[in-house]
Amino acid sequence: MQLEASHINSHATAPPGRLPPAVAIAIAGIVLTGAGALLNLKAPGILLPAAWEALQNPSEAPLLLKGGLLDYLEQGWISSPFFLELASIQITIATLLSLFGILFALTSLVERKVLARIQNRYGPNRVGPCGLFQPIADGIKMLIKEDIVPRGADKTVHLLAPVVMVVPALLVLAILPYGPGLTPVELSVGILFFFALGATTEVAVFMAGWGSNNKYSLLGAMRAIAQMISYELPLILTALAVVMMAGSLSPVAIVEAQGGYSMGFIPDWFALTPWGIAAFILFFIAALAEANRSPFDLPEGESELVAGHLTEYSGFKYATFFLAEYIGLFAICGLAVTLFLGGWHAPLPVLEFIPGYIWFFLKLFALVLAAIWIRGTVPRIRTDHLMYFAWKFMIPAGFVIILAAAAWHYSGAGWLGWIIATPIVLLPYLILARGLSNRYATSGRTYRFSEG
């Protein structure tokens, strides 16, 4: 989904409305809790050493801070281990949410700026220095906008759709390994978990499309689901190649499998193998389609379907969708980093002193930037091309990659592997691509009316 620059800009100066009471109560609660915590006298004695330690040891910092906080809670507030565990979970969730919230805000701004630069514009530059506070302004605007529900809509479904959308998007963040020991939930079937929850997004899209009782919504939802189902397959296939090579479905294990450096400086990332680079490209394309990002954003293509399944959404619900889609993009980029780009590992041995989570987020952000870049430069494709591309190129190519990965594995993952695996990947790629391009080749464009 896109927030069109013009659309945002036209609302940027809208007058703020009333603060909803629920928000007010929430803010009050947070303030009160924080004050109570500070008032507890034990806090400095426990929290400050932890913070000091964290400063000294930046790569362990998040864990140390969390440990300190838990110590503090244990000593001052909670005695039941059940609730202590709950608290620990809550801390993690809160951290993640705030982190990705900030990232979301930042990205929405960066995207607009970058797109503007690509389109030779300035982009947002009024709110705050260099438009830095624009996301906050947008957020406030979204929250206080009127929530419109069409008359013929199925109200329950219409309401639930954004919720169903955002929950899996947030949940999948739990299995990403952000750094050594910094995996919120170390699930042995993490990759599967990711895809399983990713699949539920389709239900949400359907709900949104159907619940709106709008033909654009419904058609957009159908397109989106078809697209998501189609592109889920290459996504899983390429991930499967990695899973095969790492021998595990656990993201942590996969990242650890990419830990070393060959010849002392080339990282052993899967993206740096013949099959891996092909898989990575495939994965990234599929990921863009899965996240309904341009150039695969035709379910929401305004030229055909107004805004697809989002047509009838506004206000908070719209913001939730917006959030969910961005979180989904982050999550899938995070998965790409995990699977192919070595996760938290530094690209060079000398750079290992920089903490792993920083590397992770750097890579993640790089991928997001790439997505933005693609959005700014590549035109939207036609819907039949979209399906053909998925079924006739991506899926066969996915199988070929699995084959190539196996060849790589059994030829010893060395120079021999390169010699064997490269043609296995390259030849079908070329053949498939050629077949595709031949079939749908467009002859040279003729300008019948402009010339003469």
Next chain:
Amino acid sequence: MLTLEFFLIISAALFSLGFAAVLTRRNVIMILIGIELMLSSANLNFIAFWRFGPDPDALTGVLFVLFSIAVAAAEAAVGLALIILIYRHFKSTNTFNFSLLNG
């Protein structure tokens, strides 16, 4: 403590609900939904018996369920395709309308 029968009863309930749907609903899709529920209850039974069975390491129940899920997916795909076909033919999804074999 959770014992086997907890899950078996859930499963039985699911089964009966599905069965009721199959018996009483007139829409073919609803019948399919019922069938899916019954299948799920069977799968649940398998998992429960695997978990509480004498040899969980054999993974028999799990494997069975995996295959069952695969088969169910195929069944659903073919079944739904059939429904579309029937719909095209009868312009209806009501089972009362397709009793050609009525003796």
Next chain:
Amino acid sequence: MSTTAAFIAYSVLTLVTLGAALAAVSLRNIVHCGLSLALAFVGVAGFYILLGAEFVGFIQLLVYVGAVAVLIMFVILLTRPDGDPQPFTFDRLRRALPGLGIALAVFLVITISIRTSESLRAGAPDDAGVSIEALGHKLVTSHLLPLQITGVLLTAALIGAVLFAMKEDNN
């Protein structure tokens, strides 16, 4: 997982699953039924996870929620129900009564059987989950043939479904 947490999880899952299943079979709007079915599937997946079969649980999620439920939804949209959902009448209830009675009888019989058999009550499970390695190993060794056959079956189903649903040629 502690016993308490398991109980809580069990209770929640029971509520969700049975509620969703009940909704799935009883709601008049067929789309709601489909959505409830998806939820029921999620609940069953939850049961799997609760029982230690995470892998199966997520597969259930992936296949049933991600594919089957969506597929059902598609079919719902592709086929138009005969008219609008009819309002509730006692006449319809009366016609459905034998079916409901039989279903209830089945439930009762099964439940009574379960409740009266001692062997089902015993046996505390030890916390052994599914080892993915073991599962994979078994799949490609002792269960290789079923795996292959399933592959063939799925392919056949794919082709069959496509052929069924393809638009019939007018000539």
Next chain:
Amino acid sequence: MTHFPLLSLLIVIPLAGAVVTALTPSTRAGLGRQVALGFSFVSLALALVLWIRFDSATGTMQLVERFSWIPALNADYHLGLDGLSLLLVLLTGIITPFALAAPAPAARNRNIYFALVLALQGMVFGAFLSLNFIQWFLFWELSLIPAFLLIRLWGGPVRSAAAYQFFVYTLAGSIAMLVGFLAIFLATGLFDFIALAELGRNGELTAALGDRFSFNMAPETLGLLVAGGIFLGLAVKVPVFPFHTWLPEAYTQAPTGVSMILTGLLSKMGVYGFLRILLPIFPEQVQAMQTPLLLLAVATIVFSALAALAQTDLKRILAYSSINHLGYCLLGIFAVATVIDPGAGNNSGREAALSGVFLQVFNHGLTAAALFCFVGLIEARSGGLRGLDDFGGLRKVAPVLCGLMGISLFSSLGLPGLNGFVGEFLIFKGTFALTGWAAVLALPGLLITAVFLLRILNRVFSGPLNANWTGLPDLSFRERMTVAPAVALMFFIGIYPAPLLELFNQTVIVTIQLLP
């Protein structure tokens, strides 16, 4: 099992060849035959490989392949190779390309014809290699199907009757055999030939039958009944007088190549059965019934020779001659069962008879197939005529055909220097040493054989040239190449039979040692 499953491969190759041949496009004439020949040469090569791999210094089973197959029946997939099997495998390997190269019916679907011949070869290989009754019986029965189809679809004018008679007759015999084996299985729980032979040698088989069944009969009677059932099945196949009436019909009506296979291979399956089943598993019974059995063998020899004398159809003559020659095999087999003093050095007679039977099996396969091939060649030239009196003086126009066929005829009548003699000499030598009277009674057969075979030479080749056949072409190069190997083999075996004898010598010794 650590070695490569060569024996299974041997069975599979012709079957695969059958499939490939059947699928060969029939648009290119002769392609199917080339393909089939190619496959048959591959199996011949494999048979030769087996010969090379074969250790002729031991008489036990070699290259054994054994897997559990039907545990409930105690039936294993059990293949093995000893001298006898190898001999017959070689024979099969030789005869099949020969039959494929022989004149084939000119009808459509020739590819199917060739494919069925190959399939038949596969079955025959299976029967010669199987060491388990169930498996053997499977091949034995399956071989009927292609044979039946070949006769029924491509045979002569009354092919239908001949094919059905062949099929039903053989099947009836098989049923008797099956019942016999079921009785054995019920009594012993075994289907394995080797294990059963062990029981049979110790006399435990009869005892087991007696324990299992009573029927108010002595165990000996039961044993005789069971052996009789099995004898019946084998006797029809060989055939033994008076169960032979299907044979002339079938051989006459079958197309040339099929006649060659019927006489060269299928009848050998019967003899093989006698050697592999009846003799080792039922030595007591054979000994008890030796006199009647020998009389049957003698009757087979003499009556078939006499009947051949009265025929006017070349194929019928050869068919009866085939029965006659197999009669010698039976004579030898039954004579071997004689009870003799151990250690008296009398084994020489048994060894001679058994070696003779083995040789005769090979020789007859080769010679009879060649003769049928020649008749087919004549038939192909005369447009289907093959009466004894339809020709005359063919030597003038077709000297090579007549010369080579003459050699084969002389081989068939046992002229020394050609292959037939060695086997017959050994059989008679052994039989005379063991049961002199039978040998003496059978001796006239040799004479009558000569009479009717010379009649062919006389009527068909000699005399003034029949005016109808002045334009009869002699053998073409391809046809010469078809029959030349067989004729060369006849000479080779006749002059220097030692390699062949060496191949099965240890098997002969072991077989005889195992007899009581």
Next chain:
Amino acid sequence: MADHFWISHFLWLVPVVPLLAAGMLSVSGNSRRNRAVILTLGAQILSFILASLLFITVIRAQGGTEEVVRLAVNFTWFEFGDTALRLGLLLDPLNAAMLVMVTFIGLLICIFSVGYMSRDPNFTRFFAFLSLFSAAMLGLLVSNSLLLLFICWELVGLASYLLIGFWYQKPSAAAAAQKAFITTRIGDLGFFLGMIWLYRETGTLLFYDGGAGLLEQAALHGLATGTTIGGLALSTATALLLFCGAMGKSGQFPLHVWLPDAMEGPTPVSALIHAATMVAAGVFLVARAFPLFAATAGPDTVATALIAVTWVGAFTALFAACIAVAQTDIKRILAYSTVSQLGFMMIALGVGGVAAAIFHLIAHAFFKALLFLGAGSVIHGCHDEQDIRKMGGLRRFMPATFATYAIGMMALAGFPFFFSGFWSKEEILHLAQGWPASPIPFYLALAGTFLTAFYMTRQMVYVFFGNYRADQASSEKASESRPHESPPIMTVPLTVLAAGAVLLGLVATPAWPWFHHFIEGGAATLEFGKLFTAGTLGLMLLSIVLVAAGVGAAWFLYARTSLGTAERDPLERKRPGLYRALAQRLYVDEFYDATVIRFHHAAGRAADALDRFVWHGLVMAVSGFSVLLSRASQAVDRRFFNRGFDTGCETLRTSGGRVSRWHTGNIQTYLAYIGAGLVLLIVFFAWIQQA
């Protein structure tokens, strides 16, 4: 001994060389005439040289010792079971002499054939067969194993079959060939049986094997003492069986019938096979196995087997001579003469004179070959005319042939003093006279001698004296059909043979019985006095008188009357019944036709009928019975069960109609039934559990 016998290492070459020639010729085309001649003659010459060398070696080795030189080379043919089947080659005086004779006469006949067969289209094939024959015959001679001997024996039979039927387009030739093969095979069956019997008893088939052989003391003793059916000694029984083979091959009564018919073959074949060599194989067999035949003989008893041999020989000698008297075919007369002479040889063997028999054999080979070739020359000259009644006066047309033929005739008839036949026959008569068992064979032999002289004179008169009678039949082609002398390639061998027929007598006169000593051991001394002992002289005189009487009687009967096709034979005019019987060969063939052959054909038809009607009928009856059963079953089904079934069906249909109301066509209803059924079942089982 090894020094002397270096040549024996090449023993095997003697048969193999012609065999190779035969093999090479059989695969070469019919047009290669020169190659055929070169190969055959080359092989024959080589064999002859080898045979001569062997002969000389044996003579030198014999060196006047008492011991008979024997060299056996044995080898294993193949092994069966634990037993090795061994074959062997043998060199001893007996076969050394025979080898020389066979190769020499074979060579001459080959040379003759080059001229005789020159116009035949199948020239090459003829020489191939001839070489094959030589190879087989030589193999037979050198074999040291009864089995090898049998093998060669059969091959000789094959060659004879091929050569008799050489002019296959003549049905009579083909029939004769078949007859020859089958008749000899009848005898061969006896041979075969005797062989396997001997093998059973002795465990070996080698004649001489360093003490373990068949013809050596140990085995013979065992055979002579063992008895079999009818109290016969084993040796006697087996010897008689072997003699069956010899009878077949050597044309002894009653298996002689093939030999005269065999004259259908080309004349050189008759000369080579049916006069000189092959028919001698039987005699050779008996000679070779003589120790076996004589095994039961004591110092003063005669062996049973030999008695049979003598009687058969004596009877045949007279019998064949009688028939020869009334024949009109030039070659048939010679054929019966051969049979008769073979009878003489058998007598010799029977009375114990191996050397005499072999000597007569060799001498006979020379003059009979001479006679046959002469007859061939005559036939050739008379344009393939064989009937003596159409000849006459040929001595004017072909003097060389006449001269040599006369020599041959005189040798055969036993003209005194200068002809080998006289001495060899003399020897036989002498031995027969002294035979203790019975005097009758001696008288039979004497009668044979008389008849021999008679019929040979008759033939000479018919052929060479008087006027040429063929002109009467076709005078218009007189100039063309005029007889002519044969080319030198044919007359030269005649001359050589004539010389042999005369000179050979010198080596076996009573005065210098070198040959006997050569065969039987011991040194020969020249003692003219032996000629004049009472027995010898008397016998010689008797013999001369008989021969003179025979010649005179024939001359008296034939030379003075006109002869020809139209006229009846002078003898026929005197004794028509006897003559007709003799001319019809005493109805032996007819007898066989009426009995053996007819029996065989009847048996064949009977066996066929047995198959067609009895066994096939049985099968058909069984199948008919099955069909009948099935028909009956079908009828029962249709009438009984089907009707009942129909009623049942009707009931079912009506009740089904009622039940089908349950069958709503709605799956859900069915499922409901299933569910109800499930419930009921579970309840039922629970109730059972309780109860």
